[in-house]
Amino acid sequence: MPTVRSVTHDLLRALGMTTVFGNPGSTELPFLTDWPADFTYIPALQEVSATSMADGYAQSTDRPALVNLHTGPGLGNAMGAIEAAHYNATPLVVTAGQQVRAMIALRALLTNDAPGALASPYVKKTLEPARPQDVPVLLQQAYHLAMTAPRGPVLVSIPMDDWDAECEPVAPRRVIGYRSAPDPDLLREFAGALAGAERPALVIGAGVDASGGWDDAVAVAERLAATVYTAPNSSRIAFPTDHPLYAGELGLALAPVAEKLARHDVVLVVGAQVFLYYPYVPGPVVPAGTRLLHVTDDPLQLARAADSESLLADPALTLRALVGELPESPTAAPPEPAPRPKPATAPLGDAPMTADYLFSCLAEAMPAGTVIVEESTSNRPELRSRVKVRRPRGYLTTGSGGLGFGLPAAVGVALAEKQRDAEGSPVCCVIGDGSLHYSVQALYTASRFEIPLVVVVPRNRSYTILESFAKFEHVGASAGQELPGLDLPDAIDHGLVARGYGCGVVEIPAGDPTVEQLGATLAAAFVTARHERRPVVVLADIDAAVPELL
Secondary structure (H helix, E strand, C coil): CCEHHHHHHHHHHHCCCCEEEECCCHHHHHHHCCCCCCCEEEECCCHHHHHHHHHHHHHHHCCCEEEEECHHHHHHHHHHHHHHHHHHCCCEEEEEEECCHHHHCCCCCCCCCCHHHHHCCCCCCEECCCCHHHHHHHHHHHHHHHHCCCCCEEEEEEECCHHHCECCCCCCCCCCCCCCCCCHHHHHHHHHHHHCCCCEEEEECHHHHHCCCHHHHHHHHHHHCCEEEECCCCCECCCCCCCCCEEEECCCCHHHHHHHHCCCCEEEEECCCCCCCCCCCCCCCCCCCCEEEEEECCHHHHHHCCCCEEEECCHHHHHHHHHHHCCCCCCCCCCCCCCCCCCCCCCCCCCCECHHHHHHHHHHHCCCCCEEEEECHHHHHHHHHHCCCCCCCCEECCCCCCCCCHHHHHHHHHHHHHHHCCCCCCEEEEECHHHHCCCCCHHHHHHHCCCCEEEEEEECCECHHHHHHHHHCCCHHHHCCCCCCCECCCCCCHHHHHHHCCCEEEEECCCCCCHHHHHHHHHHHHHHHHHHCCCEEEEEEECCCCCCCC
16 A cells, blocks of 8 residues: 555645755654655755745745744744744645654653644744545645735645555545625726726736736726835835836835825725834825725735725736726826936946946846846835836745745746746845845755856945944934944955855956946846856845935
């Protein structure tokens, strides 16, 4: 009779989950025994990297990825990345090993006392098999739960001796609809309000991109001649940022969001929370005279939304249905186009370049269709201003507010692109020198699996985003105080670290690089990464000016 292990392999194969991410320990070795030749195990050197690689991979492939963690310690290490996957609404099946059944009651070493409590509240559910034969069934359930809106991680805790037990085959259920269409009556009401608006606006969140609604959002915006904003703190860009109706990201706090919304009489928020604020700047959620309509597939977002009329449905399906309810020609006057950024200023003499200048050159050097994975929070406005996103699933960052996601997620995205097509889309990770060291070991995996990834590091040798917060909160240098831990020591040799993991390295020190020189250097990095089939890390010194937070 087949074993739990072989039945699970067959199930994972049928579900398309033959790429597995992990950092194995002793409790995971029975799962890895008799590893199938058609499966790929992607090892990471730390659990955050393993989980965030799976996160990027799942977002790129639009299906759950499998993460294999080491009982309680490994699950604990991965929790920051699992939290990020929760906020990113990424479908993950997370397995954690458990002691053999005979030893759990004795609380032997590596017994995971309460995996569900450890992972709560950032997994949708924790499943624990009552008997070994339940393992494949629970993994199947975890797959479907992860894909059901709102998507997210599901944890399965598996005793290490379950894998050798005999087990009947499990028939995979391959045809399941995970999406919900909008209520037709409320949809028509929304359409009527939008069609009659004089100054309509759309606020587009990550859920639009995740549900495949990029083209539908463009169609609705053009039918309405609506101003389009990206939702605050969005983990994805879900609208072409070079479109004439696009007006940038909505603010990050109550007051600046309300100030922009006050320009509009009807606002439709799709695929986002109303709203994901930070920091706290008092103000109304919705200004007087503005009607706020909200579409989300997350019941908790619907319940928390203040002062809005909400519709629980798939974002893309709702936008698609709205197009059919709206007049073919807009009744509102087209909005004034958003002001174009001024040309970036080149550095003078030995002065370091600005982040704006670096990203202006990067925008010119990147191959068409490049996917950006970003974790450079202090420089995000400059990056989004200069680098235009023109494709679905073209820009990812973390929705959690923590660090450590960007580099491994970029490895996962690049791996998915490589598996999809040998000439898949280029991937560029833009990550601060502080963020880089949260999960720098992901470079090892990228090198080992010959993943062509360009990593651009704007190097200012400090946690500048924290200095911006300190300035905003009137503490630290702005208040004549010194805060510990905000500087990165000059002794860190980022290039040496990257070379140690097998990466190509390009260093761009301060000293007046021209647009042509810098652009050629960045363009060459993409060519080298693809030709040599390995990651290339570009270290670019930038000035250490502390930007305003808002």
